[in-house]
Amino acid sequence: MSKKVLVVDDDPDVRSFVVTVLEENQYIPLVAQDGVEGLEMIEKEQPDLVILDVLMPRGSGIRLYRKLRTDENLKHIPIIMFTGIALRSFLKSQKVLDEFKGGEVPEPDIYLEKPVEPEELAAAVKKKLG
Amino acid sequence: MSANKILIVDDEEIIVKLLAMSLRSDGYEIVTANSGEQGLEVFKSESPDIVVTDIKMPGMDGLELLKKIKEIDSEKEVIIVTGHGDIDSTITALQYGASDFINKPVRDEALAIALERAKAKIAIRKKLEEYTENLEIKIAEATEEIRRKSNFQRLLIKSSNDAIVAFDHDWKVVVYNPEAASMFGEAVKDVRNKMTIDDLYTPKIAKIFKSQAKEDKQQSTLPWKENIINTKDGRQIPVRYTSNVLYKKGEFVGTVSFFQDLTEIKRLEKELVQSERLAAVGQTISGLAHYVKNILIGLKGGSYVVDVGIQKNNTDKFKTGWDAIKKNIKRVGDLTQDLLTYSKQREPEFEECMPNDIANEVIELVKDVAESNGVLISKEFDNSIGKVIADPQTIHRSLLNLINNALDACIDDEDISKKHGIKVKTYKDKNNYFCLEVKDNGCGMDEDAQKQLFNPMFSSKGGKGTGLGLLVTGKLIEEHKGVIETETSKGIGSTFRIKLPLEKPNAVDED
Numbered sequence: 316m317s318k319k320v321l322v323v324d325d326d327p328d329v330r331s332f333v334v335t336v337l338e339e340n341q342y343i344p345l346v347a348q349d350g351v352e353g354l355e356m357i358e359k360e361q362p363d364l365v366i367l368d369v370l371m372p373r374g375s376g377i378r379l380y381r382k383l384r385t386d387e388n389l390k391h392i393p394i395i396m397f398t399g400i401a402l403r404s405f406l407k408s409q410k411v412l413d414e415f416k417g418g419e420v421p422e423p424d425i426y427l428e429k430p431v432e433p434e435e436l437a438a439a440v441k442k443k444l445g
Numbered sequence: 446m447s448a449n450k451i452l453i454v455d456d457e458e459i460i461v462k463l464l465a466m467s468l469r470s471d472g473y474e475i476v477t478a479n480s481g482e483q484g485l486e487v488f489k490s491e492s493p494d495i496v497v498t499d500i501k502m503p504g505m506d507g508l509e510l511l512k513k514i515k516e517i518d519s520e521k522e523v524i525i526v527t528g529h530g531d532i533d534s535t536i537t538a539l540q541y542g543a544s545d546f547i548n549k550p551v552r553d554e555a556l557a558i559a560l561e562r563a564k565a566k567i568a569i570r571k572k573l574e575e576y577t578e579n580l581e582i583k584i585a586e587a588t589e590e591i592r593r594k595s596n597f598q599r600l601l602i603k604s605s606n607d608a609i610v611a612f613d614h615d616w617k618v619v620v621y622n623p624e625a626a627s628m629f630g631e632a633v634k635d636v637r638n639k640m641t642i643d644d645l646y647t648p649k650i651a652k653i654f655k656s657q658a659k660e661d662k663q664q665s666t667l668p669w670k671e672n673i674i675n676t677k678d679g680r681q682i683p684v685r686y687t688s689n690v691l692y693k694k695g696e697f698v699g700t701v702s703f704f705q706d707l708t709e710i711k712r713l714e715k716e717l718v719q720s721e722r723l724a725a726v727g728q729t730i731s732g733l734a735h736y737v738k739n740i741l742i743g744l745k746g747g748s749y750v751v752d753v754g755i756q757k758n759n760t761d762k763f764k765t766g767w768d769a770i771k772k773n774i775k776r777v778g779d780l781t782q783d784l785l786t787y788s789k790q791r792e793p794e795f796e797e798c799m800p801n802d803i804a805n806e807v808i809e810l811v812k813d814v815a816e817s818n819g820v821l822i823s824k825e826f827d828n829s830i831g832k833v834i835a836d837p838q839t840i841h842r843s844l845l846n847l848i849n850n851a852l853d854a855c856i857d858d859e860d861i862s863k864k865h866g867i868k869v870k871t872y873k874d875k876n877n878y879f880c881l882e883v884k885d886n887g888c889g890m891d892e893d894a895q896k897q898l899f900n901p902m903f904s905s906k907g908g909k910g911t912g913l914g915l916l917v918t919g920k921l922i923e924e925h926k927g928v929i930e931t932e933t934s935k936g937i938g939s940t941f942r943i944k945l946p947l948e949k950p951n952a953v954d955e956d
Contacts, residue, residue: 326739328769332746335753335762351861372857399738430742433749 318444321345321362323353323379324397325371329429333366333397336433340440350374354382357389364443369398369405377408384420393443396426397436450474451560452493454484454510455526456502460551464497467553468560481505485513488521495563496523497556499549500534508534511541520570522563526551611701616642616655620701628706630678647675658690658700671707683707736780743773783913786842786920793836793925797950800879801826801871803837807844808869811852820855820865822848827872830879834948839925840881843918844869847883847941850914854887854939878927878944886938895933918943 320342322333330346337344345360347353351374357365365383369376376398383389396405406422413419425439451473455461458479465475476491478484482505484498496514500507511523522544527535535546544566545559602609602620608628611620621637629636629645636644642651650672657667667688674682688702750766753759808822815822848867855865863886870882890898899919922929926946933939 326743328743328746328773331750331765331769332742335750335766339753351859373859373861399735399742429738430745 317341317343318363319343319345319360320364320366320440320444321347321353321356321360322366323347323350323356323371323376324366324368325349326368329368329397332433333436336436337440339433340437342440342444350376350379353379357383357392362392364393364395364440366395366397366440369396369400377405377412380423381409381412381416381420385418394423394425395439395443396423397429397431398427399429401428402426450476450491450493450495452476452478452484452487452491452496452498454478454481454487454496454498454502454507456480456499460499464551464556468556471557473560481507481510484510488514489517494522494567495560496521497526497560498523499526500531500538501528508537508541511538511543515542522567524556524559524563606705608704608706609701610645610704611699612642612654613699614697618642618645619699625704628674628676628682628684628704630676630680645677647677650674654688654700654702657688658697674704683711740773740776740780743769743776747773780913783917786917787913791921791924793839793921795834795836795948797832798835798837798840799832800830800835800840800881801828803840804844804869804871804881807841807848810845811848815852815867818852818856818865820852820867822867822869825868825870830871830873830947832950833879834950835945836925839921840943840945843921843929843943844881844883846914846918847881847943850941851883851885851887851939854885854889856887858888860888860936873947874944876944877947879947881943881945882940883942884938884940889935889937889939890933891935895931898931 320337322330322337322344323346324330324333325348327348330348334344334346345356345362347356349371353365353367354374356362367376367380376396380394380396383392383394396402398405405426409420409422425443427436427439449472451468453461453464453468453475454477455464456479461477461479465477469475476487476493478487481498481502484496485505487493488496488510496510498507498510505513507525511525514521514523519542523542524545524547525535525538525543526547526549527538528549538546544563547555547559602622605622605624608625609620609622610618610625613619617638618636618640619638621633623633626633626636631640631645642654645651646654653672669685669687671683671685674684676682683706685705685707686702688700690697691699691701747766747769750762750769752766754761754763754766804824804826808824812822848869851867855867858865866886868882868884870880870884872880872882874880898915919929922943922945928944930942930944931939932942
């Protein structure tokens with residue numbers, strides 16, 4: 316059975332790009348356009364992988380990433396960060412939150428800085444889902 | 446201290462004895478002599494307070510004795526005893542400084558009165574002496590105080606961090622402290638009491654001070670001003686200075702000026718401006734890079750989707766990708782226009798136009814996007830605005846920018862329970878402006894964001910804004926002699942208001 320991959324990104328151009336890449340590689344794409352919708356979708360659809368943007372209105376990727384990495388029921392879902400924000404800035408913001416909220420959130424396994432070639436994105440998804 | 450010791454001089458021994466007896470019983474201490482010569486000896490040895498002497502005596506007479514005594518101590522009281530009608534001697538005695546006269550035969554009462562008078566005189570003189578002495582002490586004290594104060598003032602002037610220069614009424618330098626010396630580059634010894642204002646200052650600065658002295662008869666203190674001092678050795682020193690014109694009873698007596706060297710402060714200010722400018726340029730460039738990167742992402746993604754559409758002969762894919770490409774091409778166009786508007790001076794092109802119609806056009810442009818995001822746009826137009834003379838481009842672009850911002854604020858609002866709306870209002874205000882107001886109930890801004898609103902490349906929209914929108918709007922409005930106002934509250938919403946001068950076309954055209 317094909318695996319479900321959720322794209323959370325507020326930019327429709329990015330969504331259509333990622334959806335196309337996923338379709339081309341025989342995955343089932345799901346889309347959400349902000350952090351809040353993303354979490355709803357994850358809880359409802361239990362995707363096999365989440366491709367997550369960082370800067371979004373209504374519940375940023377920073378917050379959603381934290382939620383996915385600390386929630387016992389969602390921890391197992393792999394994440395690919397896909398964003399225009401430099402990894403350094405993302406890690407820094409997580410570190411600030413670590414200090415502020417306590418606890419430590421692991422670094423993302425795969426962090427892709429936009430723009431990427433479709434092959435690169437497909438390879439990253441394959442690496443996670445086989 | 447009472448005058449108690451009396452010397453009695455008479456060649457008639459019996460008179461001396463009688464007088465001595467009578468005065469001793471009055472409580473005086475009495476010394477006696479029987480001749481002028483002896484009288485002088487006793488006077489020298491006993492130093493009596495009062496001398497009572499007969500005028501006619503063999504050898505040294507009373508006048509002679511009086512003269513000698515007065516030579517020794519001019520302040521001794523000498524009472525002369527005279528015979529009747531001896532006017533000449535009396536006058537001579539007066540000339541010699543006798544203090545009183547009594548006639549022979551000496552009556553006790555007359556003597557007593559004369560003695561009292563002499564004593565009173567002595568007492569007065571004593572008092573006077575005391576006063577005089579006190580006065581001297583007081584003067585000495587005052588002098589010391591003045592000296593101390595003047596030393597203190599001199600020290601103050603000398604150690605002041607301000608350069609202090611004072612001129613007298615002939616414009617000669619009378620005060621010139623070490624700080625002034627280091628500022629003007631002339632040693633204190635070469636300047637004070639030697640130079641005039643024209644020697645010390647360049648003609649330009651000298652003129653300022655001279656005209657100040659001439660002009661203000663009433664207000665004699667200048668507020669602090671800044672200027673550049675050109676020293677004689679060719680240095681340029683930025684200074685902050687003030688000057689007081691000094692008057693005494695309405696007469697010009699001189700001026701005193703205080704200078705503060707601003708070299709270091711100016712240097713720091715310059716550095717600050719420089720680093721702020723660098724930071725702004727850095728911010729601008731990184732903001733731009735981010736925005737361009739987002740466009741690139743859209744174009745790349747779009748072209749990939751188009752490729753897939755062609756390969757798979759999938760019209761939907763093809764269309765989606767192509768739309769993404771067109772949208773991003775438009776973003777490049779908008780960015781270019783914003784950059785050009787911001788980078789060059791543009792004169793508004795005034796023509797007859799209808800602000801309400803322009804507002805309607807703009808609302809039509811964004812209505813669909815707003816509706817698809819669940820944002821309702823409402824209008825409240827003042828139809829009496831009618832035709833005005835303004836730049837329709839300015840109105841169009843500014844309003845479009847503000848409505849787009851309002852839309853973003855609604856879409857970005859984390860409170861999804863709100864029914865989001867934007868209200869566009871036009872009206873005339875009492876200061877002869879026509880106003881275009883855009884009010885939203887979106888996410889609003891905190892104070893920090895509000896402060897940065899009109900800074901280049903500040904964007905609260907993550908990577909999705911150029912950071913140029915409000916900046917360009919602000920510039921357009923400014924060039925149009927208008928104002929832009931903001932009210933915002935985090936979580937409640939924002940109101941942006943453009944006010945442009947209301948200029949009506951000729952009355953004939955009015956409807």
